[in-house]
Amino acid sequence: MINFEALFRISYGLYIVSSGTKEYGNGFISNTVFQVTSEPPRFAACCNKENHTAGVIRSSGSFSVSVLQRETTPGIFATFGYKSGKDINKMEGMEIRYGETGVPIVLNDAIACLECRVVEIFDVGTHLMFIGELMNAEILDEKAEPLTYLYYRHVKKGVAPKNAPTYIDKAKLETRVEARMYDKYECAACGYIYDEEQEGVKFEDLPDDWVCPICGTEKVDFIKL
DSSP, X not given: OOOGGGGGGSOXXXXXXXXXXXSOEEEEEESOEEEEEETTEEEEEEEETTSHHXXXXXXXXXXXXXXXXXXXXXXXXXXXXXXXXXXXXXXXTSXXXXXXXXXXXXXXXXXXXXXXXXXXXXXXXXXEEEEEEEEEEEESOSSSOBOBHHHHHHTSOOOOOTTSTTOOOHHHHOOOOOOOSSOEEEETTTOOEEEHHHHSSOGGGSOTTOBOTTTOOBGGGEEEO
């Protein structure tokens, strides 16, 4: 038997992993970035095979990591965690720097950034693990604390996007409750609560293209409370 709550006790940070060029860049929220060697310094970053950024990293041969601060704004999660680079230009409107390898580095809400050149790629099932040799590392904010996945879940009430390595089907975590006349649904990206009683419309009756009025997250990514 697997108690999925036990998996949430494993410590993770939260990052934006980006790749591409000045002409086109893309990125995604990741909670699986970690150092694997010290000499030479190398880092691993996991990316779902269906994630658009996986192909971008393969093409460019490099990636950047933006270490997010604890009070990262909801819009960052909405853009990099719940939207696809196939549909929008995620870098548009962001504060971007281009590194030694030419990849974009997202500076918004970042307290540090790394730049790595890919040296190995491992197929680990649903994800690809990119091993990158560290080319550059910089502190951007010495005072702000890094955002952890535990803080994101317990304080910000966020959950992993469906392409994340730590994603768990909501049905596996839901417990049965007595039927209620009205329900509440929470935006997984920003924490906005849709209250059926206040809104006067059942959540399931909202159109499929309805999105969060705060951050634009799609209806399918709301969680029933």
